[in-house]
Amino acid sequence: MNIKRLTALLACLLCPFALQAAQGDPISLETMIIDVPTAETFDRYQASFLTRAYDHGTVMESIDFGVYPRINIGVSIAAHELLGSSDDVRVLDPDFQAKWKIYDGSLYLPAIAIGYDGRRYGYGYNEHRVYADTKEYLDDRKGGYLTLTREIIVPGLNAAAGMNFSDFDWDELYWFTGMYYNLGDKVGLLAEWDNIRNMRDSRLNLGARFYLHPSLALDAAVRRIGRGDESERILQIRYVTNF
Template sequence: MKLKKLAVLAICLFAPLFARAAQGDPISLETLILDVPTAEVFDRYQASFLTRAYDHGTVMETIDFGVYPRINIGLSIAAHELLGSSSSVRVLDPDFQVKWKIYDGNLYLPAIAIGYDGRRYGYGYDSHRNYAKTKKFLDDRKGGYLTFTREIIVPGLNATAGLNFSDFEWDELYWFMGTFYKLADQVGLMAEWDNLRNIRDSRLNLGARFYLHPSLALDAAVRRIGRGDESERILQLRYVTTF
């Protein structure tokens, strides 16, 4: 089983090397801020490869496809302690995500989408939020969500807000909000307040996006700001192409 997971991770990591971006394939600004999903989707026949390196040498690869107009599906898989000198690398169970944009929005109303995001972060924490040899996650999956997005105040400033319930448990209802602002052709700023129900469980994330190519962008961010040892720095690389 571990060999199968390693094979899936290898395919996800190296698939972008065999894909060729068509002239003008854009990096989508609105499908995802950092952890907060927006109401935007990739076009049909468009694919996104997102590689994230984060806490404890973990690397996650996410592939999203525009399979139908307004509908995206994706798969994510991560290897814990892959980076560094650890001898206990663990390939985690794959997760999936899907999004359906149900309304494009207009001058007065935001775009609307519903979806499911199974990605989890912070593997190997105990119930007291201490890093330990466990199979628990610090951040549970977003689960089912409803999200609204629109441009506000000034051109290029996009705001997103929505709600989610992990594993479709209605008593675990959370809120999220975020903004993205493109300062120039090469730089964008991101901010989000995720997992909102109480201050202890919420996450404040800030980051910047650097456009290396029309189809390639690098994100640098800090997650869980103000949470002491739980705060983490991440780097992620997104490549957009067609299939």
């Protein structure tokens, strides 16, 4: 294993503890459902630290910054088989993400954002979708995307929908949609249908979000529901602070 890469990963995991959140700082507007991006962005001078634990003992840390009003940039890095007893821990290549909210929305029109998400999931699967000793991914990066978000039907129920094309390849155009609904200020319900192009490639994800503190939220979710061995359970925790 590359020691420099592992050191970089550990620095990402420990970095949130070096920053302080003011008492009562709220979790910023919902920028992601589970994998589906919404049109919301973090506020300027906010930093978000998202740690996800998922299939095959993998841990991914994503760091996003509100660098300008309505503009976020970030970077992600993951370690495969970090959890558990495996001796074959691999620090994967880092990815980056960016988002620009180009329209805030109105009474009749949704908020609109464009962005790029380079994160990939399901490392070590072959072309037959079988876990093997490969460097391929089960879920490719979302790539460039356009997303729209607005509240619908009842207060607190928000819907997002959009399209994405991995690596800016128009021949690989996909669609996504999702909803989230907050039950008071402690729990949110999450549902999304991602990577829509045909039934085999699409992913149904369901989860719940628990607000542990105004600046801390825990997600528990199931991805690729109904896909047999490809289904996975994930846990992720997001911490938002100012810098």
